[in-house]
Amino acid sequence: MVGTESKYLKENASFPFCKGCGHHHYVNYLDEALTKLNLDPEHVCIVSDIGCIGILDSLFSTPHTFHTTHGRSTAFATGIELADGILNDSKLKSIVVIGDGGSTIGLLHIVNAAMMNIDVTVLVANNFLYGMTGGQHSHFSPLDFVTPTTPAGNIVPPLDICSIVKSCGAQFVKQAVVTDKNLSSIVAEAIRYPGFALVEIFELCTEWATPFNKIDGKMLSSKVQFAEEDLPALRKEFSELYKEKILSVPLKKSDDGIEQKYSSPLRGTKRIVFAGTAGEKVQLASYLTMRAAIGSKLHATQKNDNPVTQGSGFSLSEVCLSSEEILYTGIDVPDVVIIASADGLKEVRANGILQRCRKNSLVLAEQTLPEFECGGTVLRLALRSLCTGSRASLSAFAAFNEITGWIPREAMNETFEQKFKEKSALYEKDIASLKPALAALLPKGVPV
Amino acid sequence: MIQNRMVIRTGNQMIAEGALQAGCQFFAGYPITPASGIYKAMIEQLPSKNGVAISAPDEISALAYCVGASARGAKTMTATSGPGWALMIETVQYALMTELPVVIAMVQRLGPSTGGATQNAQGDILFTEFCTSGGYTIPMFAPSTPQECFEVTTIAFKWAELLRTPVVILSDKEVGMMAEDVNYALLNSAPPWYRKEFSSKNGEPHITYNFKNGGDIPFFAPVGGKDKVTMTGSAHNKQGALQKNSPETLEVLRHLQQKIDVHKEEMAIVRLDEQEKADTLIISFGITHRTAREAVKRARSSGKRVRLANVISLFPIPSKQLIEAASNVKRIIVAEENMTGQYRSVIRHLFDGKEIIGVNAVGTMISPEMILSEIL
Ligand code: SF4
Ligand SMILES: [Mg+2]
Numbered sequence: 001m002v003g004t005e006s007k008y009l010k011e012n013a014s015f016p017f018c019k020g021c022g023h024h025h026y027v028n029y030l031d032e033a034l035t036k037l038n039l040d041p042e043h044v045c046i047v048s049d050i051g052c053i054g055i056l057d058s059l060f061s062t063p064h065t066f067h068t069t070h071g072r073s074t075a076f077a078t079g080i081e082l083a084d085g086i087l088n089d090s091k092l093k094s095i096v097v098i099g100d101g102g103s104t105i106g107l108l109h110i111v112n113a114a115m116m117n118i119d120v121t122v123l124v125a126n127n128f129l130y131g132m133t134g135g136q137h138s139h140f141s142p143l144d145f146v147t148p149t150t151p152a153g154n155i156v157p158p159l160d161i162c163s164i165v166k167s168c169g170a171q172f173v174k175q176a177v178v179t180d181k182n183l184s185s186i187v188a189e190a191i192r193y194p195g196f197a198l199v200e201i202f203e204l205c206t207e208w209a210t211p212f213n214k215i216d217g218k219m220l221s222s223k224v225q226f227a228e229e230d231l232p233a234l235r236k237e238f239s240e241l242y243k244e245k246i247l248s249v250p251l252k253k254s255d256d257g258i259e260q261k262y263s264s265p266l267r268g269t270k271r272i273v274f275a276g277t278a279g280e281k282v283q284l285a286s287y288l289t290m291r292a293a294i295g296s297k298l299h300a301t302q303k304n305d306n307p308v309t310q311g312s313g314f315s316l317s318e319v320c321l322s323s324e325e326i327l328y329t330g331i332d333v334p335d336v337v338i339i340a341s342a343d344g345l346k347e348v349r350a351n352g353i354l355q356r357c358r359k360n361s362l363v364l365a366e367q368t369l370p371e372f373e374c375g376g377t378v379l380r381l382a383l384r385s386l387c388t389g390s391r392a393s394l395s396a397f398a399a400f401n402e403i404t405g406w407i408p409r410e411a412m413n414e415t416f417e418q419k420f421k422e423k424s425a426l427y428e429k430d431i432a433s434l435k436p437a438l439a440a441l442l443p444k445g446v447p448v
Numbered sequence: 449m450i451q452n453r454m455v456i457r458t459g460n461q462m463i464a465e466g467a468l469q470a471g472c473q474f475f476a477g478y479p480i481t482p483a484s485g486i487y488k489a490m491i492e493q494l495p496s497k498n499g500v501a502i503s504a505p506d507e508i509s510a511l512a513y514c515v516g517a518s519a520r521g522a523k524t525m526t527a528t529s530g531p532g533w534a535l536m537i538e539t540v541q542y543a544l545m546t547e548l549p550v551v552i553a554m555v556q557r558l559g560p561s562t563g564g565a566t567q568n569a570q571g572d573i574l575f576t577e578f579c580t581s582g583g584y585t586i587p588m589f590a591p592s593t594p595q596e597c598f599e600v601t602t603i604a605f606k607w608a609e610l611l612r613t614p615v616v617i618l619s620d621k622e623v624g625m626m627a628e629d630v631n632y633a634l635l636n637s638a639p640p641w642y643r644k645e646f647s648s649k650n651g652e653p654h655i656t657y658n659f660k661n662g663g664d665i666p667f668f669a670p671v672g673g674k675d676k677v678t679m680t681g682s683a684h685n686k687q688g689a690l691q692k693n694s695p696e697t698l699e700v701l702r703h704l705q706q707k708i709d710v711h712k713e714e715m716a717i718v719r720l721d722e723q724e725k726a727d728t729l730i731i732s733f734g735i736t737h738r739t740a741r742e743a744v745k746r747a748r749s750s751g752k753r754v755r756l757a758n759v760i761s762l763f764p765i766p767s768k769q770l771i772e773a774a775s776n777v778k779r780i781i782v783a784e785e786n787m788t789g790q791y792r793s794v795i796r797h798l799f800d801g802k803e804i805i806g807v808n809a810v811g812t813m814i815s816p817e818m819i820l821s822e823i824l
Pocket of ligand 1: 205
């Protein structure tokens with residue numbers, strides 16, 4: 001078959017399909033639909049992928065053509081339409097040309113386009129098999145369908161693409177036989193539809209389907225179920241919605257940084273491990289320590305760790321404070337380890353931190369924890385009963401810091417006040433009760 | 449941001465800010481540790497700069513959305529880690545073949561397979577670089593600090609746009625997720641760059657992949673613009689039309705590599721910490737470079753003579769700069785957090801006749817002591 005005179009098709013293009021293949025009609029009806037809509041070719045992009053139907057891009061002379069990887073056409077078209085609808089003038093119409101094979105491997109892309117209601121038109125050429133690669137059956141093959149890969153007949157019922165996209169909120173969903181006289185009108189309506197539209201077009205593969213199966217136009221017609229009158233567009237197209245609700249929403253005021261108005265007497269680097277239970281503000285303790293240190297002209301790094309489920313089990317945080325740029329960010333031998341709970345103890349034991357402690361390492365541990373082996377100097381404190389679990393980590397460090405003076409007290413106080421407002425009094429109380437107990441326990445000559 | 453104030457940022461956040469600095473207009477993301485921080489930061493910040501930040505249902509879609517948007521003319525980026533990269537490889541190749549710019553931030557974690565989501569590794573160097581059928585060069589840049597994350601991202605965008613090709617930022621979990629004080633006054637960046645657009649002179653029609661010399665970059669016309677675009681992931685001629693093995697098709701394939709090769713020198717970034725009469729060269733990148741700096745500091749304080757090279761442009765391999773860096777040294781140490789010395793394996797031929805030592809680790813950071821013990 002040869003394309004007739006058209007604004008979109010190549011003149012006298014010879015179609016590359018087998019004799020009698022439904023794809024001939026598909027191309028002609030698509031061309032007719034474009035002609036009906038009288039679309040400017042520069043506002044049309046035909047996005048195809050792999051399979052016999054995919055090579056129709058070579059037949060079109062004026063619209064943009066974008067020939068993609070197997071089944072991915074809808075995803076690429078979604079990207080094109082997002083950029084067109086939100087960043088440009090939204091005039092482009094992307095038409096996805098895809099087979100039943102592509103619709104299977106790329107099913108999630110079609111599902112997501114339907115869910116988003118992006119302005120993409122998907123024209124599924126369903127001939128129930130993979131024609132190009134030798135007639136293998138597809139997920140769209142009917143029961144009992146005979147193909148080289150189902151010689152005894154297909155025993156798995158076919159995938160119903162229309163019901164799937166309907167359940168994903170698609171509003172324009174239709175089926176037709178490729179020889180239907182009104183197919184060009186259906187395709188034109190689908191393209192015009194301001195949102196996701198899908199038309200499943202039943203076809204015959206004369207090379208692989210008709211020789212082995214009783215299949216004809218009547219049988220194809222009997223499959224058409226989605227043919228009802230148009231529904232009004234009830235959902236807003238995605239790009240419209242995005243522009244309305246998300247684009248140009250001003251940024252939440254970002255923090256304007258830390259003023260370095262204090263000075264730390266610390267020289268060199270201190271490496272601190274906070275270990276406790278998720279939900280008990282362990283990582284907040286290290287973060288605020290870091291903020292106060294930076295405000296005192298120190299450099300600081302922070303690394304957090306927790307189990308895969310973020311809100312349960314241990315919570316761990318490593319902080320390095322230094323008067324110089326911090327190069328190596330690991331903690332081989334910690335200077336201070338704060339263990340606020342049994343979860344924390346379990347983790348510092350499991351990941352080797354306890355084993356790496358040396359005599360100079362100070363381990364500030366909750367009093368009620370069981371005995372544990374550790375190369376460092378272990379100091380037991382009633383962290384949980386004095387300060388509650390969720391203030392234990394921060395209060396322990398702050399009390400310790402009062403003694404060492406690594407971070408000036410004013411810098412710590414300011415950080416507390418900014419974060420906790422009037423609740424920072426609670427921490428003051430914690431520190432007041434922890435400090436004497438800690439001072440009594442500390443070995444002489446704490447390294448400052 | 450108030451000048452002269454410090455902020456706390458992760459490497460991931462600084463990749464996002466670098467992307468904004470470079471004029472990124474489109475980001476599609478899918479959650480994966482340790483790259484999710486980039487996704488979150490882009491969702492938070494890009495719309496306020498009139499850009500699109502979108503959630504995809506998988507990594508294949510995320511990159512395909514970017515490449516589609518790039519065809520429509522947008523500057524685009526996505527971010528992932530090893531398991532997501534495995535899914536993206538199909539679309540990376542498509543972007544390379546169709547000459548559509550896109551930046552992919554690859555934040556490495558421990559592999560193989562699901563591996564360790566929160567464990568660091570630098571084990572995806574070869575996996576990421578050699579992901580194409582045919583072995584085409586994908587430009588790849590590796591930052592070692594939040595500051596470098598910002599700078600390297602602007603550089604990645606520049607080369608993606610300039611060369612019309614996918615470019616990878618190869619970060620790692622330690623660089624990506626560690627928070628640190630950052631001084632904005634000290635940030636560097638490449639000037640924003642946009643791909644050169646086609647404009648018809650004397651009515652000549654647009655040819656999608658028009659070039660005279662193999663190293664030339666074709667002028668870009670967007671899908672949806674007034675000049676017809678023809679693109680395909682199949683082997684094609686300059687028009688963009690599918691064609692088997694014609695001389696012109698093979699010329700187009702060679703061009704995909706030649707355009708990278710031609711710019712190899714300009715892309716090279718190797719930062720040397722020089723020491724006179726050094727007899728040892730240490731080569732490192734990413735998080736391990738910070739460790740190497742610490743090791744070098746200690747080595748020098750004990751009188752050792754060591755030169756240090758931070759390789760930021762891992763690919764194309766900056767051969768000339770690496771050979772120069774190795775001049776007059778006897779011993780070369782390549783430190784990287786993977787089992788077999790991946791980067792060492794692709795650069796060792798540059799150092800014929802010299803002793804080459806690998807310092808490697810799996811599942812744990814390389815420590816300064818590990819490097820120090822190899823400095824004689
Ligand atoms: S193999 Fe089948 S689907 Fe392909 S062109 Fe021939 S008849 Fe059409
Ligand atoms: Mg088919």
